[in-house]
Amino acid sequence: MYCDFFSVTKFSESASENYGKVLLNELESRLDELSGTKIVSVYFGGGSPSVMSEKFYRNFAGFAEKSDINLAECEVTVEINPADIGESWIKNLKNCGVNRISLGVQAFDDTALAETGRRTTVADMQKNIPLFAKYFDNISCDFIYGLGKNRKINQELTKVFELAPFKHLSAYSYSRPSRKNAPQLLDEDETLLQEKEIRDFLQKKGFSRYEISNYSLKGFESRHNMLYWTYGSWLGIGAGAASFIRKTGVSSRYADDIDAFIEGDGLSSVELTLREKIEEFLLMGLRVKIGINTKDFKELFGKNFFELVSEKVVSDLVSDGFLDFDGATGILKCTEKGSEFLNAVLIKLFDGIKC
Numbered sequence: 001m002y003c004d005f006f007s008v009t010k011f012s013e014s015a016s017e018n019y020g021k022v023l024l025n026e027l028e029s030r031l032d033e034l035s036g037t038k039i040v041s042v043y044f045g046g047g048s049p050s051v052m053s054e055k056f057y058r059n060f061a062g063f064a065e066k067s068d069i070n071l072a073e074c075e076v077t078v079e080i081n082p083a084d085i086g087e088s089w090i091k092n093l094k095n096c097g098v099n100r101i102s103l104g105v106q107a108f109d110d111t112a113l114a115e116t117g118r119r120t121t122v123a124d125m126q127k128n129i130p131l132f133a134k135y136f137d138n139i140s141c142d143f144i145y146g147l148g149k150n151r152k153i154n155q156e157l158t159k160v161f162e163l164a165p166f167k168h169l170s171a172y173s174y175s176r177p178s179r180k181n182a183p184q185l186l187d188e189d190e191t192l193l194q195e196k197e198i199r200d201f202l203q204k205k206g207f208s209r210y211e212i213s214n215y216s217l218k219g220f221e222s223r224h225n226m227l228y229w230t231y232g233s234w235l236g237i238g239a240g241a242a243s244f245i246r247k248t249g250v251s252s253r254y255a256d257d258i259d260a261f262i263e264g265d266g267l268s269s270v271e272l273t274l275r276e277k278i279e280e281f282l283l284m285g286l287r288v289k290i291g292i293n294t295k296d297f298k299e300l301f302g303k304n305f306f307e308l309v310s311e312k313v314v315s316d317l318v319s320d321g322f323l324d325f326d327g328a329t330g331i332l333k334c335t336e337k338g339s340e341f342l343n344a345v346l347i348k349l350f351d352g353i354k355c
Contacts, residue, residue: 013053015258019238020056022262024063027237031067033245037233039069041224042076045102046240050080054092061096071097075223077140079104082128083120094135101132102140102170108156112148115183116174125163133164138220141166145194146174147183153197161205167220171198172213212287212339229288231281231300239266246300249277274301275355278308282349286342291324291333305330310352317345 042064044052064071077100078093093101107113110122132139141160145153160166173191176182185191199209207215211229214222227234233246239261242253248271255266272280278301285292294305301308314332317323322338322345325331338345 016051016053016056019258019262020052020059022264023238024059026261027235028063028067030235030237033243034233034235036247040074041227041234042069042071042074043224044078046079046238049078050085050089054089057093057096057098064097071099075100075138077102077222077224080132081120083124085128085131087131087134090131090135099136100138100140101136102142102168103129103132105129105141105160106144107148107151108160109148109151112144112151115148116144117182125160129160129163137165137167139164139166140168140170140222142170142172143198144172144174145198146186146191149186149190151194153194154201157198157201168214168216168222169198169202169207170214171195208289210289212342226288229284230292231284231296274308275353277301278353278355279350282309283346286332286334286338286345289333291331293330294332295330305332308354309349310354313348313352317348 061071076098078098079102081104104118104120105125106116106118106120108122108125113120113122143157143160173195174183174185176185186194199215202209202215206217208218209215210221211225214225216222224234226232231246234244236243236252236254239254239258240256242251244251250269250271252267252269254261255268257266260266281292281297281300297303297305297308306314314323314325317338318325321335322341324333324335334342334345
């Protein structure tokens with residue numbers, strides 16, 4: 001599902017520099033929360049990374065070296081709006097240890113882009129995307145379906161892939177925001193047709209669907225997103241950023257407020273209940289093709305899987321063709337049918353939670 005996340009696009013140079021300093025100071029003060037956890041991903045996300053200065057990324061690279069974070073062993077991603085950048089800025093990312101780029105393409109159709117309020121145009125992409133291919137091998141693309149009547153999805157994707165050798169694509173179903181004049185959702189049949197066009201195009205390109213909304217060439221699955229889906233730990237720093245530390249089960253989040261973050265305010269934490277943790281484990285893990293390992297359950301939640309989740313509910317979902325369960329390995333995963341009806345599968349599983 002594609003949603004409007006907190007983002008900032010108008011940032012003065014002084015505000016950007018101040019924000020960057022505070023962000024790195026905050027990261028330094030909280031890095032111990034990941035003690036004992038191997039750092040495999042660094043992700044600059046949201047709507048603001050491409051308005052941060054070259055100096056900010058150089059400062060981050062210096063911080064990483066000082067903190068013994070080996071960026072060469074990490075997946076280091078920057079999310080970018082293709083309208084924002086120039087070649088010097090891109091080259092600087094490469095020199096600062098960034099090795100993966102996620103481009104917010106969304107559509108290769110100016111009408112669809114304008115409907116969603118995107119600043120990016122097709123001309124911007126034609127100019128800028130080839131610059132990324134000049135410096136980076138690992139490039140991902142975000143794409144939206146479910147809006148824009150009579151779009152030629154196959155044609156759009158063909159033109160996008162002519163600009164760079166993408167290794168990964170996230171295809172998100174459009175979710176209509178509450179803002180005035182937001183484009184309407186397409187009807188279900190046309191939305192499903194657009195999704196099928198994306199899936200068929202990527203399959204011909206050799207991509208596999210490794211998560212409900214994500215496709216990649218083998219070996220280019222997003223390490224960062226896999227942390228979310230496999231109940232890993234992540235530390236989010238910055239306005240609107242969230243964290244989850246697996247060993248404590250504590251989630252935290254900064255308010256969507258730049259000024260509050262700079263002033264050292266706006267961070268709130270919550271410890272999830274046991275039921276909420278189990279729901280999160282199922283919700284995230286069953287999105288992924290490899291599924292969840294129920295043998296990890298006791299380590300995480302103190303009891304065996306079927307002590308806290310109804311074995312009958314799981315058995316019924318297996319019998320109905322929605323889930324596969326391998327008792328020997330403990331792997332529980334959605335079938336293709338189950339992935340298409342994941343919300344219904346989760347409702348039944350949640351009803352079967354015994355706490």
